[in-house]
Amino acid sequence: MENKHLIIVPILLLFLSIFSRNLIFLVLALVSLILLEPNLIMKLFRGKLNFFNLFKKQSNNNYSIENGILTINGVFKAFLIVDDIPFDYRDFTNESLRSKIVSFHKVLDIVNNVDIIFQKKGLDKNKFLENLFRKAQNLRVIIESDPSNEKAKNELSLVQEMIKRISEGEPPFQYVVYFIITAESREESLAEANLLRKGLESIGIKARLASRYEIEEYLDRGVIRAKEKIGFPTQVPYLTTFSFPKSPNYRLISEGIYLGREIESSRPIFWNLNTTMNPHTLVIGPTGSGKTEFLISTGVKINTLYQIPVLFFDVKNDIKLRLKNYGIKPIVLNPLLYSLDLLSAENKANYGIYASQIENIITNSFRLDKYSSSILYKVILDALHKYQHPSWDNIIELINELDITDEFKIYLAKIINKIKSIDIESKGSSLVEKINDSIYVIDLSLIKSEELRRFVIYSILIKILDKYNIADDKLKISLVIDEAWTILKSENENYSLVADIIKRGRGYGIMLMMATQNIYDLGELSDIFLENSGLLLFMNNGDKKFWEEMKRFANISEDEIYRQLTFLGRGEAVIRFIGDPRSLVIKLDTLTNA
Numbered sequence: 001m002e003n004k005h006l007i008i009v010p011i012l013l014l015f016l017s018i019f020s021r022n023l024i025f026l027v028l029a030l031v032s033l034i035l036l037e038p039n040l041i042m043k044l045f046r047g048k049l050n051f052f053n054l055f056k057k058q059s060n061n062n063y064s065i066e067n068g069i070l071t072i073n074g075v076f077k078a079f080l081i082v083d084d085i086p087f088d089y090r091d092f093t094n095e096s097l098r099s100k101i102v103s104f105h106k107v108l109d110i111v112n113n114v115d116i117i118f119q120k121k122g123l124d125k126n127k128f129l130e131n132l133f134r135k136a137q138n139l140r141v142i143i144e145s146d147p148s149n150e151k152a153k154n155e156l157s158l159v160q161e162m163i164k165r166i167s168e169g170e171p172p173f174q175y176v177v178y179f180i181i182t183a184e185s186r187e188e189s190l191a192e193a194n195l196l197r198k199g200l201e202s203i204g205i206k207a208r209l210a211s212r213y214e215i216e217e218y219l220d221r222g223v224i225r226a227k228e229k230i231g232f233p234t235q236v237p238y239l240t241t242f243s244f245p246k247s248p249n250y251r252l253i254s255e256g257i258y259l260g261r262e263i264e265s266s267r268p269i270f271w272n273l274n275t276t277m278n279p280h281t282l283v284i285g286p287t288g289s290g291k292t293e294f295l296i297s298t299g300v301k302i303n304t305l306y307q308i309p310v311l312f313f314d315v316k317n318d319i320k321l322r323l324k325n326y327g328i329k330p331i332v333l334n335p336l337l338y339s340l341d342l343l344s345a346e347n348k349a350n351y352g353i354y355a356s357q358i359e360n361i362i363t364n365s366f367r368l369d370k371y372s373s374s375i376l377y378k379v380i381l382d383a384l385h386k387y388q389h390p391s392w393d394n395i396i397e398l399i400n401e402l403d404i405t406d407e408f409k410i411y412l413a414k415i416i417n418k419i420k421s422i423d424i425e426s427k428g429s430s431l432v433e434k435i436n437d438s439i440y441v442i443d444l445s446l447i448k449s450e451e452l453r454r455f456v457i458y459s460i461l462i463k464i465l466d467k468y469n470i471a472d473d474k475l476k477i478s479l480v481i482d483e484a485w486t487i488l489k490s491e492n493e494n495y496s497l498v499a500d501i502i503k504r505g506r507g508y509g510i511m512l513m514m515a516t517q518n519i520y521d522l523g524e525l526s527d528i529f530l531e532n533s534g535l536l537l538f539m540n541n542g543d544k545k546f547w548e549e550m551k552r553f554a555n556i557s558e559d560e561i562y563r564q565l566t567f568l569g570r571g572e573a574v575i576r577f578i579g580d581p582r583s584l585v586i587k588l589d590t591l592t593n594a
C-alpha cells in the first residue's frame with residue numbers, strides 16, 4: 001500500500017459507524033478501503049489478506065508490478081511461466097535428447113541475464129493415485145455410454161499413463177518453472193522474454209508472461225501457487241542435473257594455455273598451469289592422430305605464455321622442420337656436438353647420490369643386472385672422489401683395476417665405450433648449460449640405438465633436475481618427449497625417474513609433456529603415469545577395448561564410446577584433468593603457418 005497514513009480514514013469511518021450505529025459510515029469505510037487498496041477484493045477472494053499486513057513495514061526496495069514485469073530499483077525483470085513440458089526424456093532417442101538439450105542451452109543463450117527458477121513440491125502419492133483411479137473410473141463410464149467421445153478417450157489414456165509411471169516408481173510432484181529475464185529497460189526485458197518464449201516454443205516448451213498477480217504471489221510467498229502443474233521427474237530433463245553438461249572445474253579450463261574447442265559446444269578450453277596440481281601431460285594416440293602437432297603447439301604456447309625454456313626431444317627430426325614451417329627458429333642442440341657432462345658433479349657432499357643416479361641411468365638404459373650395476377656404482381663413486389674432472393676413460397681404467405674376470409671387464413668396458421661415444425669430452429659449456437629461455441630441439445635423429453637414445457634422454461633429465469631443482473612452486477622448464485615409449489617402457493619399481501617426476505607434480509619445477517602410441521608403451525608403471533598426469537589426452541582410437549580400459553582413468557560412458565569416441569578424427573581428443581574425472585571431447589588447436 002503506497003499511502004499508508006490514509007488508512008486512518010476507513011478506521012475513523014468504522015468508529016463513526018459503530019458509535020452512530022449508522023450503516024452509511026460502514027459502507028463509506030469499505031469504499032475508502034477499496035480505493036486505498038484496489039487489489040483488496042482479489043486478495044479477499046484468494047484468502048490472502050491479512051489485516052495486519054496493511055501495517056507491515058515496507059521494505060526499502062522501490063518496486064512496481066505490472067503484467068509480466070517487475071520493476072525493482074530501476075531494473076526490469078520480465079517473468080515467463082512455463083505452462084507445459086509435454087514430453088519426457090524417454091520420448092527421445094539418446095541422440096535426439098542430446099540435441100534437444102543442446103538446443104535448450106542455445107535458446108538460453110538468446111538472452112543475456114536469465115534466472116531459471118524451478119519450484120518443486122512433493123505430493124501424497126496414495127491420495128494422488130486414488131484420485132487418478134477415480135477419474136479413470138468416471139472416464140470409462142463416460143466412454144462406455146458414448147464410445148465416440150474422443151476427448152474422454154484421450155484423457156483416459158493420459159490418466160492411465162500417469163498411473164503407469166507412478167507404479168513404475170516415478171514420484172509425482174507439483175512444479176512451477178519460471179524464467180526471469182533482467183534488463184535495463186521495460187522494452188528490452190519484454191522483447192527478450194518474448195524471444196525466449198518463442199525459442200522455448202520451438203523446442204516444445206510452452207511458456208507465457210506471468211500475470212501481475214502471479215508476480216505478486218511470487219514476491220509475497222516466494223512461490224506461485226495458482227498455476228502449479230503436476231509433473232514427473234523424467235519430464236523436466238532440462239532442469240535436472242541430467243542436463244548439465246559435464247565439465248571440469250571452471251577455474252582450470254577458463255584460462256592458461258589454449259588447448260582447443262569442445263566439439264559439441266564449440267567453447268574454447270584452456271589449461272590453467274598455475275592452478276593445476278600436476279603440470280605433466282601424457283598423450284596416447286596411434287600414428288597420424290595428431291600427437292606431434294599437439295606437443296608442438298602446446299610447447300610453443302608454454303614458452304610464450306610462461307616464458308620458460310621448452311626442450312623438444314626430436315627422435316625423427318620432424319619437430320625441428322615443423323617448427324621452422326611455423327616460422328619458429330629453435331636452437332638445435334646435438335648431443336653429438338655438445339657434452340652431456342654426466343661425470344661432473346657440482347656438489348661433493350652428494351657424490352654418493354649422484355653416483356647412484358648415473359648407475360641407475362646406465363643400468364636402466366642398457367638393462368644391466370644388479371651385480372654389474374653395483375660394480376659400476378663403485379667405480380663411478382671412486383672416480384668422482386679421485387679425479388677433479390673424471391672421464392669415461394678413467395672409469396674403464398678403474399674397471400681394469402678390479403678383481404673380476406677379464407670377460408666381465410670387457411663386457412663393462414664395451415658399455416662404457418658406447419657411452420663415451422655419446423657423452424663426448426668438450427672444452428666449452430655442456431648441452432644443459434646452453435639452455436636459457438628459448439625453444440630448444442635436442443636432435444636425437446642421428447642416434448639410432450634405442451639404448452643410447454634412452455641414455456641421452458635420462459642424462460639430460462638428471463642434469464636438468466640438478467640445474468632447475470629449486471624448491472618453490474614455480475615451473476621453470478618444460479620437456480617435450482615424443483615417442484616417449486623409449487623411456488617409459490623401461491621404467492620399473494627399481495628405477496622410475498619419470499614416474500617420480502610425475503608423482504611429485506610441481507615438486508621439481510619441471511613440466512613433462514610426453515606422447516606415445518598405446519598404453520602398452522607405458523610399461524610396468526602405466527597406472528602411475530595415467531593416474532598422476534595432470535592432463536591426459538586420448539586421441540582417435542577405433543579400438544573399443546582401448547576406451548573400455550581408459551574408463552578407469554576418465555569419466556567416459558558406454559554410450560560415448562559407441563557414439564563418438566571410436567570415430568574421433570585427426571587432432572580430436574578426449575581430455576581429462578587430474579582430480580576431475582569429467583572428460584571433454586575437443587578439437588585440438590594447432591599453430592598456423594607464419
Ligand SMILES: Nc1ncnc2c1ncn2[C@@H]1O[C@H](COP(=O)(O)OP(=O)(O)OP(=O)(O)O)[C@@H](O)[C@H]1O
Nearest residue numbers: 286287288289290291292293294570571588589590
Ligand atoms: N588439431 C589438428 N587439426 C587438424 N589436423 C591435424 C591436427 N593435428 C594433426 N593434424 C594433421 O594430422 C597429421 C598427423 O599429425 P601428427 O604428425 O601430429 O600425428 P602423430 O600422432 O604425431 O603421428 P606419428 O605418431 O606418426 O608421429 C598431420 O598431417 C597434421 O597436419
